[in-house]
Amino acid sequence: MLDDIKEVLYDAQQIQDKIKELGDTLSRDFEGRNPLVICVLKGAFIFMADLVKNINIPLEIDFMAISSYGQSTKSSGIVKIIKDLDVPVEGRDVLIVEDIIDSGLTLSYLIDVLERRNSKSVTVVTLFDKPTRRTVDLEANYTGFSLPDEFVVGYGLDYAEKYRNLPFIGVLKPEVYSK
Numbered sequence: 236m237l238d239d240i241k242e243v244l245y246d247a248q249q250i251q252d253k254i255k256e257l258g259d260t261l262s263r264d265f266e267g268r269n270p271l272v273i274c275v276l277k278g279a280f281i282f283m284a285d286l287v288k289n290i291n292i293p294l295e296i297d298f299m300a301i302s303s304y305g306q307s308t309k310s311s312g313i314v315k316i317i318k319d320l321d322v323p324v325e326g327r328d329v330l331i332v333e334d335i336i337d338s339g340l341t342l343s344y345l346i347d348v349l350e351r352r353n354s355k356s357v358t359v360v361t362l363f364d365k366p367t368r369r370t371v372d373l374e375a376n377y378t379g380f381s382l383p384d385e386f387v388v389g390y391g392l393d394y395a396e397k398y399r400n401l402p403f404i405g406v407l408k409p410e411v412y413s414k
C-alpha cells in the first residue's frame with residue numbers, strides 16, 4: 236500500500252496539531268449553541284472522530300453518506316444521498332464535517348438540502364481544501380490545509396475504496412489510477 240504513495244503531504248502529527256487548533260476555535264464559536272455535528276461519510280469518518288474529541292462543549296452528532304466519485308478520480312457530477320440523517324435539522328445550528336472540498340459539488344448539494352430543511356445555521360469545517368479545483372463558488376468557514384491540484388489519499392480519503400486507513404495524507408502515484 237505504501238508503495239503506491241508518491242509523497243506524504245502532512246503526517247499524522249501535523250494533522251493532529253491542526254485538529255487541536257480547529258477544535259479550540261470551534262469550542263469557542265459554538266459555545267451555548269448545542270450544534271448538530273454532521274459527518275459526511277465515508278471520507279470524513281476519521282476527521283470527525285478526532286475533531287469531536289477536541290471540542291469541549293455539548294454537541295450532538297449524526298451521519299450522512301453521500302457519494303459522487305465512485306471508482307474514479309473525477310466527480311461524476313451526480314451527488315447521491317446513500318444514508319440520510321436520523322434527526323431533524325429544523326432550528327438547529329448545523330456543523331458539516333468534510334474531509335475535502337474539491338469541485339465543491341458535494342458540499343453545495345448538502346448545504347442546499349440542509350437549508351431547505353430549515354436549519355438555523357449551516358457552518359462547514361473541512362480538513363483539506365483544493366481551492367483551484369472549484370466548479371461551484373463556495374468556501375468552508377474553517378479549513379485545515381490547502382492542497383495542490385493532485386489526487387490525494389489517506390486519513391479517510393480513498394481511491395476506489397482503498398487507502399482510507401493511512402494515517403497521513405499523501406499523493407497517489409498517477410500510475411496507480413491510470414493502469
Ligand SMILES: O=P(O)(O)OC[C@H]1O[C@H](OP(=O)(O)OP(=O)(O)O)[C@H](O)[C@@H]1O
Pocket residue numbers: 275276277278279301302303304305310333334335336337338339340341342392393
Ligand atoms: O468537492 P467534491 O468534488 O464534491 O469532492 C469532495 C467529496 O468527494 C469525496 O467523497 P466521495 O464522493 O468520494 O465519497 P466518499 O466520502 O465515500 O469517498 C470527499 O469525501 C468529499 O465528500
Ligand code: HPA
Pocket residue numbers: 304335336337385386387388392393394
Ligand atoms: O483528491 C481526492 N482524493 C480522494 N477523494 C477525493 N474526493 C475529492 N477529491 C479527492
Ligand SMILES: [Mg+2]
Pocket residue numbers: 278304305392393394
Ligand atoms: Mg471517495
